[in-house]
Amino acid sequence: MLNPAVKKSLHQGVFIPAHPLAITEGKELDEKSQRALTRYYIESGVGGLAVGVHTTQFEIRDPEFNLYQRVLKLAVEEMKRADVPESFIKVAGICGPVDQAVKEAEFSKDAGYDLGLLSMGSLQHHSEEQLLERTKKVAEIIPVFGFYLQPAVGGRVLSYEFWEAFANIPNVHAIKLAPFDRYLTTEVVRAVCHSRRGDEIALYTGNDDNIVNDLLTTYKFNVDGEVKVKRIVGGLLGHWSVWTKRAVELFHDIKQLQPHDCVPDSMLTLAQEITDANGAFFDAKNQFQGSIAGINQVLAAQGLMKGRWCLADKEVLSPGQLEEIDRVRAAYPHLHDDSFVEKNLERWLGS
Helix, strand or coil, X not given: CCCHHHHHHHHHCCEEEECCCCECCCCCECHHHHHHHHHHHHHHCCCEEEECCHHHCHHHHCCCCCCHHHHHHHHHHHHHHCCCCCCCXXXXXXXXXXXXXXXXXXXXXXXXCCEEEEECCCCCCXXXXXHHHHHHHHHCCCCEEEEEECHHHCCCCCCHHHHHHHHCCCCEEEEEEECCCHHHHHXXXXXXXXXXXXXXXXXXXXXXXXXXXXXXXXEEEEECCEEEEEEXXXXXXXXXXXXXXHHHHHHHHHHHHCCCCCCCHHHHHHHHHHHHHHHHHCCXXXXXXXXXXXXXXXXXXXXXXXXXXXCCCCCCCCCCHHHHHHHHHHHCHHHCCHHHHHHHHHXXXXX
């Protein structure tokens, strides 16, 4: 059962970064930097954290590294140390075939996480019915946060019927929409509105290419003669793991605009600037091949990581990506939080 304070916060809509992984050049966990990252996010004013997800690198589960449990525990320790409010949303990444997903759900619940972000990536051999049965098994253990992952990074296209059935599963409480596709995003919202549990499902953007517009859009569908209204109330984003303090401030500005019909032109300009920055961080020009390394590069440049190293050898910056990251940093100084990080970094890296 979902904690009532967490449920209220989830439906009001909060800012949830996808937590990266700090490692050494030798691919060992850099615990000091990992803890510093968690402290950075909490003090930036986030409403929750997602750990063990794509941005944390799926390879933490590989026997070679065996970091999944350790990384999730470290984040919880820092959240307890910071005495985050009861409404703070702790999300654990859950993936793999049903046996693996069930074990990760059991561990995450015992570790103190509120919801499991259930990825369906790399399960192309599963039918939609098998994915739904897998979801039901996980939902028996921990409240579920669904995840529509884009095909470019291991996801798959799922049908309207799948998402309507998914929303109807008891103990599913939210869906992260990250197909990076306006058609597919709209289809999921429509499916949720037509489901029996539409009002019980909170929608979150994971569309890093459309963050601001997703948060400003009101969807309306005719359901059996009644107009159903649905909004994407918050976000769970890898993009929000960098320049986080400033992004939290912008998120609250957007939330203030949500009830109003008039959106200033400056906000639409800001939306384009954020998308441009994301294109550099996530290496959109090269089908997102450098997305993890790009995020790590931004954090390393601020001193929050010692380097941009990743567990998988293939996870490196693409040619020209570093220049793109430098370009957007220079172009949009109002989007970064360098002064905030510089002021607090030494303390975050302390004991």
